Amino acid sequence: xxxxxxxxxxxxxxxxxxxxxxxxxxxxxxxxxxxxxxxxxxxxxxxxxxxxxxxxxxxxxxxxxxxxxxxxxxxxxxxxxxxxxxxxxxxxxxxxxxxxxxxxxxxxxxxxxxxxxxxxxxxxxxxxxxxxxxxxxxxxxxxxxxxxxxxxxxxxxxxxxxxxxxxxxxxxxxxxxxxxxxxxxxxxxxxxxxxxxxxxxxxxxxxxxxxxxxxxxxxxxxxxxxxxxxxxxxxxxxxxxxxxxxxxxxxxxxxxxxxxxxxxxxxxxxxxxxxxxxxxxxxxxxxxxxxxxxxxxxxxxxxxxxxxxxxxxxxxxxxxxxxxxxxxxxxxxxxxxxxxxxxxxxxxxxxxxxxxxxxxxxxxxxxxxxxxxxxxxxxxxxxxxxxxxxxxxxxxxxxxxxxxxxxxxxxxxxxxxxxxxxxxxxxxx
Ligand code: GLY
Ligand code: MN
Ligand code: MN
Numbered sequence: 001x002x003x004x005x006x007x008x009x010x011x012x013x014x015x016x017x018x019x020x021x022x023x024x025x026x027x028x029x030x031x032x033x034x035x036x037x038x039x040x041x042x043x044x045x046x047x048x049x050x051x052x053x054x055x056x057x058x059x060x061x062x063x064x065x066x067x068x069x070x071x072x073x074x075x076x077x078x079x080x081x082x083x084x085x086x087x088x089x090x091x092x093x094x095x096x097x098x099x100x101x102x103x104x105x106x107x108x109x110x111x112x113x114x115x116x117x118x119x120x121x122x123x124x125x126x127x128x129x130x131x132x133x134x135x136x137x138x139x140x141x142x143x144x145x146x147x148x149x150x151x152x153x154x155x156x157x158x159x160x161x162x163x164x165x166x167x168x169x170x171x172x173x174x175x176x177x178x179x180x181x182x183x184x185x186x187x188x189x190x191x192x193x194x195x196x197x198x199x200x201x202x203x204x205x206x207x208x209x210x211x212x213x214x215x216x217x218x219x220x221x222x223x224x225x226x227x228x229x230x231x232x233x234x235x236x237x238x239x240x241x242x243x244x245x246x247x248x249x250x251x252x253x254x255x256x257x258x259x260x261x262x263x264x265x266x267x268x269x270x271x272x273x274x275x276x277x278x279x280x281x282x283x284x285x286x287x288x289x290x291x292x293x294x295x296x297x298x299x300x301x302x303x304x305x306x307x308x309x310x311x312x313x314x315x316x317x318x319x320x321x322x323x324x325x326x327x328x329x330x331x332x333x334x335x336x337x338x339x340x341x342x343x344x345x346x347x348x349x350x351x352x353x354x355x356x357x358x359x360x361x362x363x364x365x366x367x368x369x370x371x372x373x374x375x376x377x378x379x380x381x382x383x384x385x386x387x388x389x390x391x392x393x394x395x396x397x398x399x400x401x402x403x404x405x406x407x408x409x410x411x412x413x414x415x416x417x418x419x420x421x422x423x424x425x426x427x428x429x
Pocket of ligand 2: 263384
C-alpha cells in the first residue's frame, strides 16, 4: 500500500455501528474481492471489496470477517481470517499481514489463518440463528461476475440451511453514506492530490498535445503523491469527444480553439475523489465557450446551495433542472415553446444535460447512500452539471465534491481547485 496507515479507531467504530443494527444471535460475514485473472498467469491489480475495508481496514486478498455481537465466547465477537504468511510467500509475493499486523490495522483481537475458518465458523454457528450476507444492492450495480462474496454466501447457506438469512447491504448503505472525520480527512487528501494533477496539466496543455499525454501527466502526479492512480477510468475529451459522456479512449490530438473536458481524479487509501474541469486548449475561451462555461458554473454554484440536511435527492434534481432550463433559454439553446411543450418525464433541458447532477462519493466513486432518505450532515456528494452541444463542437462539465454541513452551505473539498474561467485563463497564460 502506498498510503499512510489509517487510525484503526475508524474501523473499530464502523464495526460497532454495524453490530448495533444486527438482530439478536446473528453473524455477519464479509469477504475480500477475488484477484481477477486476465489470461495465462496474469491478473488484474487487486482491489479490496469496499465493505470489508470499511469494517476492518484490511486491504488484502482472501480475508474474511465475521461479526457476532451476541457470541457467548467474547473472543468470537469479531473474528478476522487472513491467508497464512510464511517465509516462502514473503520472498515471492512480498509482505502479507501477520496476525499482529492484522490486529494493528483493524483493531480486531482474534485473528486466525484462513484454513481455520470452517472449524471456527462451526463453533460460532451453533450459538447463532441468523447469517447476515452481503449482496450488492447499489442502484447502479450491474454485475455479471460471481464475486468471492457471492460464492461464500452460496457455500454458507448450503452448509447451514437451518439458519435464517438477513441482508447487510441496507445497513452498510446507510452507515457508509455518513462520513467520519477520519474519512473526510482521507477524502480531502484524495482531492488535494487531484488538485496537484490538475494544476500540473494547466501548465502542460498546448495546441497539438495528445489526450493520452495529459493522462500520463496526471498519473505521474497522482502516483508520486501516494495514490494508486485514477479513482475511475479517466475521461480526457477534447472537442466533440466531450459529447460522448463515457469517452475513455483518450487517443486524440487537442486542437487550437477546442475545449478539453477532464473528468479525472485520484484515489487515496481507497477513497475516491471525482473532479471535472473544462479548459481551452489555447488557454483562451471564445466568447461563446465562456458564456456556456459561465452558465454551467452558475448552475453548479446554485445547485451546491441546495445540498443541505433534509433535501431529497429526487426533488433536488427537479430544482437543478429548473436552474438549467433558465440558463439554456438565455443561451438560445432552448426557446419558450420547447419548454412549454416538454415531456415532464424527459424535460427539454435534458437535450443538453442528460445525466444526474449529484451522486454520493466515498470508498466507491458512485458510493452507497439511500436516495429516498433526506440528506444529512457528513454525506458527501458530487455536484456536476454540464452542457453538451455537439453542433458547436464542445461540451462542458464542472464537478466538485462537497460535504453537507449541519448548517449552511456544504464544505467544498475541492474549493482550492481553480474553476472561474478568468482564473483558468490566467494560470494557463
Ligand atoms: N467520473 C464519474 C462521474 O462523474 O460520475
Ligand atoms: Mn466525474
Ligand atoms: Mn461524478
